Amino acid sequence: MKQELPTSARKALARQAAAEAHPSADLLSGFVEHALSAAEKERVTTHLASCAECREVVFLAGAAAAEEQQTRQEHPAAAAARRLPWASWKWLAPALATVAIVAGIIVERSLIPSNAKPHAPASTVAMNAPQPALPTANNAADEVIMKRAQPAAASRPRQMQTRKATPPERETQLDRSRAPAQQAVLEKKNKTADAEAAAPPPPAITAEAATVPGSTVKSATAANEVNLQSAGRNEITAKALPSTAPSAAAAPRESAKTSGAISGAFGAGLALARRDTPAALRWRITDDGHLERSSTPGEWTRVLAELPISFHSVAVIGSDVWAGGSDGALFHTSDGGEHWSRVELTSGGQTEAGNIQSIRFNTPLQGSVITNSGATWSTSDGGKTWAHQ
């Protein structure tokens, strides 16, 4: 600007005070969206010229709209990740602790000569397979967490290295992390895994811990977890990390409920769950209450469509998927939706019949369900038993 406003004029401008009440949000939003009539626009503009508060409101609202649009267009994955960012914080400490411990084990085991470690072919086969329960290197959620882990500066470089490792690197790291004595047990477990893979698929799941079809990967991973000293920790890393971020291949947001395993504000349901399910499945609930899954971008298949249920919420935690809807209907699957079991929300003779609005699982075992009546049901054993609050 070549011209400057005279100070006297600036003071006079600041002295202006709006004589009338603030315009309604309806008018201000109409101003932001250029949806006002000429008379309304003149009235609102006159007010805005002399009201700093309303000017701030319209600038904030306008900037928010522009930011949402821009984020949606350029970074749909980031937008989805930021939708429920606080959900990742509660897991920051255990996640960092897990990563630090795993990194320590890796360093420790890397000092052991490689010829001291028996290498089982079965293990390699199993580890080459996709590992849904392990941290996904390209997962945006990991990126978010790592960016927020800056205070732990001392351990950060190692964490970054560990978390961003490519699948082959992870395989090597995990191999190195096994003690020789553990390898023997691992071989046994992997043989079991191979046997499972060769066997025909088991029947549909009726219990939460049942083995799922096509579970070679799962079994192998479980074996690794069992045999690692950090078995439990690996499980936590994989499954207890906040499921708020989409996979790298997350498609632009569609007209569907979107969220991860942990529902967002308002205690309501969620939908587009996108991580760690077998074959990178994505889930959503349509506007008309249908549960859908997708393994190919843009192609959605209805699930449980034969049931007269209007779904409101879906949550994914690790390989477990929970879906809830009308009349207290709650379903669970551990195999990407091939087999479902209906879970009754019942406690002390009381059975929930309201609409399930929100499902929230922090770990595969601990979660809660909120209904439209405001009732909260919680479980700490993966849905086998529920407590009504």
Next chain:
Amino acid sequence: MAMVRAYAAEHFADSGAARFGIDVDALAAILSEVIRRREAEPQDVLPTLRLEELVLARACLAGHDGAWELFLTRYRAMMYEAAYAIAHDETAARGLADSLYAELYGVNAAGEARASKLRYYLGRGSLAGWLRTVIAQEYVNRYRRTRRETSLDAALEEGAQFAAPASQAQAADARVEAAASAELAALPADERFLLAAYYLDRRTLAEIARLLHVHESTVSRKLERVTAGLRKRIRKRLIGAGMSARQADEAIQDTDVRDLRIEVGKTLEQDRRDLAFYKKSGEEG
């Protein structure tokens, strides 16, 4: 009313009212109420009305479960995104979005009749835009409330400066201020809005351009033109009030030391405000 009834009948299917149990007569009643509250003629309101979103808002207001499900599906995530975009702080964003949801749902402690904020949505702009604006209003309210509660010591620490008693020199500027006020008041509202946004709020040209849906260069040119014209008219008014041309030029100079002090104070205050939000985010990181 016949016009409203005809409009309701014509657009009934598109409005989605049927799925919420709203018939044509009820829809016409909603439209009539909106027109009355907007203090406008039906022919001015109806063509630009966001009918489908208005119906959804009214169905939610009436407590229709299906409407609430649809509302949450469409706007829940958007509300958080908007709150975050406005507050740039996760905790504040969650607080804003949660409190708005409670106000929208309209449940009070006594469990009495709903007093949902949705009744204030009159379908001018989109429902999403209205929600963003309500969140922004709440944010500004909270922020101002916080600022008002700041103690004098804190204000001093923040670099606030307080005006000295008016000097004779300031009193002598009364003619300048009167001229400036008169010329400002004569400006069209949009030009005063532009000046206030740029010079008082220190909005950037890009921010103003985005809000007004024009190009940045358009805003720049208009500001240049309005500012130059204002200076010229103030100078002319001062000369008309008896000042010499040189006195008038000096009067509208921006080199007054007192003004510099004020500007520095304002700048510091602005910087502190930004810093406070930054710190808030950082502490939680």
